[in-house]
Amino acid sequence: MISALSPVVVACAADDFFSMPLAVTAFSALKNLSSDYRMVLYVLDGGVSSHNKAKLMRTLNAKRVEIHWIKPTSKQIEKVLLKGRASNHPISSYYRLLLPEIIPAHVNKVIYLDSDVVVEADLAKLWEQDLGENYLLAAQNQVDGILLNSWHLNHSVESLDLKQYGITPEDKYLNSGVLVINLEQWRQDNIADQVLNLIANHPDFPFPDQDGINIVLAGKWKELDPRWNQTHVVHSFTSPQETPYAPQLYFDLIHHPFIIHYTGRPKPWSKDCTHPQADRFFKYLDQTAWRGWRNNPFNFYFTLFRRSMRRLKIAVSRRISLFSDSFFVRN
Numbered sequence: 105m106i107s108a109l110s111p112v113v114v115a116c117a118a119d120d121f122f123s124m125p126l127a128v129t130a131f132s133a134l135k136n137l138s139s140d141y142r143m144v145l146y147v148l149d150g151g152v153s154s155h156n157k158a159k160l161m162r163t164l165n166a167k168r169v170e171i172h173w174i175k176p177t178s179k180q181i182e183k184v185l186l187k188g189r190a191s192n193h194p195i196s197s198y199y200r201l202l203l204p205e206i207i208p209a210h211v212n213k214v215i216y217l218d219s220d221v222v223v224e225a226d227l228a229k230l231w232e233q234d235l236g237e238n239y240l241l242a243a244q245n246q247v248d249g250i251l252l253n254s255w256h257l258n259h260s261v262e263s264l265d266l267k268q269y270g271i272t273p274e275d276k277y278l279n280s281g282v283l284v285i286n287l288e289q290w291r292q293d294n295i296a297d298q299v300l301n302l303i304a305n306h307p308d309f310p311f312p313d314q315d316g317i318n319i320v321l322a323g324k325w326k327e328l329d330p331r332w333n334q335t336h337v338v339h340s341f342t343s344p345q346e347t348p349y350a351p352q353l354y355f356d357l358i359h360h361p362f363i364i365h366y367t368g369r370p371k372p373w374s375k376d377c378t379h380p381q382a383d384r385f386f387k388y389l390d391q392t393a394w395r396g397w398r399n400n401p402f403n404f405y406f407t408l409f410r411r412s413m414r415r416l417k418i419a420v421s422r423r424i425s426l427f428s429d430s431f432f433v434r435n
Contacts, residue, residue: 109140109142109168110140110141110142110228111141111143111144111170112137112141112142112144112215112227112228112231113144113207113215114130114146114214114215114216114217114227115145115146115200115203115207115215115216115217116130116146116147116219117148117150117199117218118148118149118152118219119150119152120150120151120152120153120156122150122219122220123152123153123159123160124373124389124394124397125219125220125371126160126219127159127163127392127394128385128388128389129217129218129219129220129222129223130145130164130169131163131164131388131391131392132222132223132224133223134164134169135388135391136223136224136225136226137168137228138226141228142168143168143169143227145164145170145171146174146206146207147171147173148176148199148200148203148206150199152173159392159393159394163392163393163394174207176199176202180202180205198300198312198313200280200283200313201296201299201300201313201317202296203216203285203287203290204285204290204295205291207287209291211287212286212287213235213286213287214284214285214287215227215231215282215283215284215285216280216282216283216284216285217281217363218280218281220281220365220366220367221281221333221364222363222366222384222385222388223362223363224360224362224363224364224384225362230328230332231284233284235284235286238324238325238326239285239286239290239293239295239324240278240283240284240285240325241283241284241325242278242280242283242326242327242333243278243282243327243333244276244277244279245278245279245335269322271319275322275323276327277318278314278318278327279335280314280317280318281335281365281367282328282363282365295320299316299320300316302319302320329362330353330357331356331360331361331363332362332363333363334357334358334361334363334365335367335368336365336366336368336379338358339358339379339380341354364384364385366379372386373385373397373399374399375399
């Protein structure tokens with residue numbers, strides 16, 4: 105019986121363009137999950153089609169997963185649009201900030217996964233890690249092969265007075281693609297609103313939600329083993345001696361990651377991807393309802409057309425929003 109198994113609560117956000125990568129993320133997580141656990145999956149739905157929802161449902165074992173498709177309310181979407189309208193990022197990228205108010209109140213923590221990851225280890229081991237009084241668990245970010253443990257290395261916050269936010273050079277900078285979120289603490293201290301307000305005041309952030317989380321929660325999160333979020337830049341080191349890791353950890357991070365996070369572009373499902381572990385994506389893809397899919401010229405140009413139309417729609421929506429705000433202010 106599914107109810108007899110211990111739950112691991114996972115959340116992902118996706119629009120229709122990310123429905124296939126979402127399936128790979130969810131399937132790989134379930135495939136490697138201990139048989140003593142079941143997965144409760146909350147999908148923050150940014151516009152996944154009914155066709156692709158059905159394909160995801162066929163992909164996952166209904167005996168071990170409980171899927172909740174969650175569409176943010178118009179009020180929640182309006183809040184995200186208002187705060188994030190200056191960014192070129194899709195609205196669904198902000199949905200992780202809505203998790204504390206979207207996920208039922210009885211759920212106190214959640215594992216958030218970007219929909220461009222492959223899970224290679226048992227998520228139960230991540231789920232059972234102690235949060236303590238921390239707002240979240242996360243791995244440090246890396247930039248161009250540099251482990252980012254100094255805010256002065258982060259180009260995205262050069263215009264900020266870090267002291268104003270109580271940030272010191274010793275405070276580490278996290279990657280928000282894999283998080284264990286203390287929902288209870290986030291709700292209690294209105295962390296999502298704090299992050300959204302910061303984003304609204306700093307439209308120049310290149311990674312708005314990630315930069316905002318780092319500023320608001322500086323020094324208030326616990327560091328994960330980097331194998332829980334292996335980003336692509338780890339492959340840019342030319343020798344173990346250049347890395348900030350102990351030799352064995354570096355070897356394991358390269359060859360035995362717990363989660364592969366396909367940061368940067370192109371992604372494995374995009375044209376001309378050179379990621380050295382792109383084959384791991386297709387290993388899981390071919391066990392889903394999308395088995396056999398490859399990025400041929402037709403798929404490439406069709407997706408390019410759809411993305412162009414989406415960007416145009418987003419640009420028009422934001423222009424209308426800005427015009428409406430301006431109109432009501434004048435009147």
